[in-house]
Amino acid sequence: MGLANPNIESGHRADQSEGNFVTTTIDKVVNWGRKNSLWPMPFGTACCAIEMMATLASKFDLSRFGSEAIRFSPRQSDLLIVSGRISIKMMPVLKRIYDQMPEPKWVISMGACASCGGVFDTYTLIQGVDQFLPVDVYIPGCPPRPEDLIDAVMQVQRQIHKGELPKGAEVA
Amino acid sequence: MNEEEKEITEETIPRVLEQLREKFGDALLEEAESQNGVVVVVNKEKSYLLLEYLKTELAYSFLVDVTAVDNSNLESELMKYDYARFMVIYQLYTFEEETSRIRVKVPVHEKELKIQSVTDLWKGANWLERETYDMFGIDFEGHPDLRRILMPDDFEGHPLQKDYPLRGRGERESFNFEKQNV
Structure with missing residues (x-):
């Protein structure tokens, strides 16, 4: 077999x-398959997205972890990577993209801006996407290194392996 | 007048300034020289005519930017122009003259927060004026479609006005997802 x-x-x-x-x-087999075929939905709005692109490209090669199938349609993906600052005008767009993703789905909040607003403590910037989305893994850094993103993906994989539910599933 | 802008002496007066003086005389409130160009402050009544003249007669045909400044914290600037709180700024460029850049500043009072649109001179002014309206609340009369361009449609206030709080008025913590048009 x-x-x-x-x-x-x-x-x-x-x-x-x-x-x-x-x-x-059956759960073990499904989770094993699931964790090794995470399909990311990239939501790159700032310099973190550049690091995300580097992570996906040949030098760091996220496909080694089964996540090479980047989907620009939320309906085909199960891992949302929020990389960059999110303004109050962008948040409804991001929320809609998250809502369109099929369950089960995980969220990585990449970098200081997505996690807490970073240096942009202004009228227009969401001070952490976790106010509106259930975030599973946060990555510190401004911007984080590609290794940090790989580590976050592996952390999601470990959670799936342990059979833990994503944060979003607990809320629903 | 900024520190980079220096006084104009009679020997080195740029040709464009001579032409503007001749045509607009009293309407010019202030003149200065800047890098590769000149700065003129003109009153609101003549600003459209001056821009039209610069475009059609003097070949300053390229509108680089339209923006504004809120001078409410700058007493020295306020005093100069009869306590006009805002200054609308047009940056023009020409490919033909040595004095390639000209900056036209127009003082605008808070109680009469409007100025004539230049969208019929430059199509490109459309979004620039929308941005200036969005950020400063200045009404551009004759603009075909004066809506917000950066902030959400239901946003209240104009965030680059100096009395708008930096951290906002609570917009970023709470908004209605159902109401938003995505």
């Missing part, structure tokens, strides 16, 4: 002589 993945903790390797199969639970 080719499911001999050491990550499936409860999986039990059967005797080779009886053919290759493992026993596990």
Whole structure:
């Protein structure tokens, strides 16, 4: 069957002589597939988006973690990466994009601006998208390094692996 | 007058300024020289005619920018122009003269917060005037479509006016998602 993945903790390797199969639970298999095929929806509005592009390109190569299929349609994606500052005019757009994503869905708030407004403590800037969206992982930095984004994706993967629900699912 | 702008002496007077003096004389409130160009302050009644003259007769055909300044914190500027709170600024450029840039400033009083639109001279003034209206609340008379351009349509106030609080009036914490047209 080719499911001999050491990550499936409860999986039990059967005797080779009886053919290759493992026993596990359906949740474990689904989550294993899910965490290795996160399809990001990039929402890049500022310099963090440049770092996100670098993360996706060949040097840092996010596809090593199964997330190479960047979707510019929210209906085909399950990981929203908010990278950049969000103004009060942009927030309804972002909210609508989040609402259009199919469940289950995760949100990464990348960088200081998305997480808390950063240096832009002004009339027009949302002081943290978590006021309006359920954020699963925050990345500090201004802008964060590509390694930080990779780490955040891996953190989402760990949450999925443990079977934890996304923040959005708890709210709904 | 900024520090970069210096007084004009009779020997080095740019040709464009001579032409403007000849035609608009009294309407020119102040003149100065800036990098590669001149700065003139003109009263509101003659501003449209002066811009039209610059465009059609003197080849200053390229409108670089329309913006404004709120001088309410600058007593020295206020005193100079009969306590006109705002200054609408037009930046023009020409490809033909050595004095390639000209900055036209127009004092605008708060109690009469309007000025004639230049959209019929330059199509490109459309969005620039919308931005100036959005940020400063200056009404451009004759503009075909004077709506907000940067802030949301239901935003109240004009954020670049000096008495608008930097952190806003609570817009960023609460707004109605259902009401917004996305």
